[in-house]
Amino acid sequence: MTEPTQTHLTPMPGAEGFNHSVGTAPAYWWMDILWIVLADANDTGGRFSLMEELLPKGSGPGPHTHTWSDETYYMLDGEVTFLVGDEIIVARKGDYLTVPRDTRHAFRVDSETARFLNGYTPASLEAAVTELAMPAPERVLPLKGLAPMPQMTPEQLRRYGMAVVPGPNPLRPDSH
Template identity: 30%
Template sequence: MTMQAYKRSPALDNSTWYKGILISQLAAGPDTNGAFDFAESKMKKGTEPPPHIHDREDELFYILAGELKVFADGQVFTVAAGETVFLPRNIPHAYLIQSDECHVLALITPGGFFTAINKMNAPARAMTIPSDMETYATADLTDTMAIFTKYGIRMLSPAEIAEQLPAYPAAH
């Protein structure tokens, strides 16, 4: 595939709703010959994924607005607007949104993570965080976990969370 220069901004034609999160895919694997995915996400408390691990991707988050508490590699980071957090592959991690909403840029390398997400999302009907959608906390994750497993992403068991992310609150 020959890559092409392009300009893209968050819009309905490149945005989806996934588990209560508005995701605008600004660059995906096909755009970059698999080099990286780049997205803008808007999310609210309660839409966070469970603790998990990526076998293939490194993730870099830049916070535009709001605040996250990130749990990774025995550490806890509070990451606020204007700050970044890097989560290397093979390191179990999780995050909890500390503000009402959080607005994040995500660079994921190599590309391909959105291939999994795109099997489960829905076209955004508005450029807002969906309010009437199942989240990780309310959905049956059986199908989600089966898809993620095919793409090298695995949710941690309660025992793994206790061992590898001891500061992560047990209530989640």
Template identity: 30%
Template sequence: MNAHSPSAAAAAGSTVHLLGTLVTFRALAADTEGTFSLVEAVTAPGQGTPPHRQRDDAEAFYVLEGSFEFMLDGSTVTSGPGAFHYVPRGMPHGFRNTGSTPAKMLIINLPGGLHENFFREAGDAVADATQFPPMAPPDIPRLVAAAGRYGIEMLPPA
């Protein structure tokens, strides 16, 4: 088995802004033989993802800093540093930063590719992964169209 170094894009830490979250790519499908993608997500206070579900195999969240409220299959739990959540295929879920400062987590998607492509298509590239761009309402048609192309179904709020 060969060890692989992160691709130039992942090693450079390319970042997109999506729904109040700065998503920095740490390992891409191309780096993991398609097995998984890994991103670092920094979410502004009060921001996060609406409820959704996806067709990829699984998603996992590991909280590094701050406080997130996770909606997992209809239940809500608040999680701080060290919390881990596994989301199997098809489970409705979403998250929101409930704190007053940015919150950070790692997100793993299995297999690699679908989510990283969604993030790139639905998000906006940013040059500085440490600064949030001005917050603006999301482009819902763009978000829903991109989500549909990558097997993500946006759900109505609970």
């Protein structure tokens, strides 16, 4: 076994410490979801981002990919059905799920509400949330329809490293 070199012990640029609280971090309403941005690209030198999300039953995006970020989910509460590639996965409190970049995925909240930590490596989607969402006046779910998701333009999708996957959504058989 070799000894680690000094380069392994030196923090990368942007690795300064920080402490953000779920009670004071920036919060947003978007897509009927409460998003709390715990770490963004500015905090981490762009290496990763982390958000806590509170979601209502039935919410979740259709099939899409993140073209330059790996995505993670850590379930804090509730039950969510995920599509990852061609696999259907039901995740509950305590489950950790990863979605490699360029992998088709979607999800649907099956419980009355769900709460999870959602991370991106490198940072990406939190930039869309802070740009497109409305600041949350309270840390609760928005009223249904109050904070809808506008159709993202092709330029916005590229800017945030995303692509929509056309075709049916196996989590919503009635979709086309």
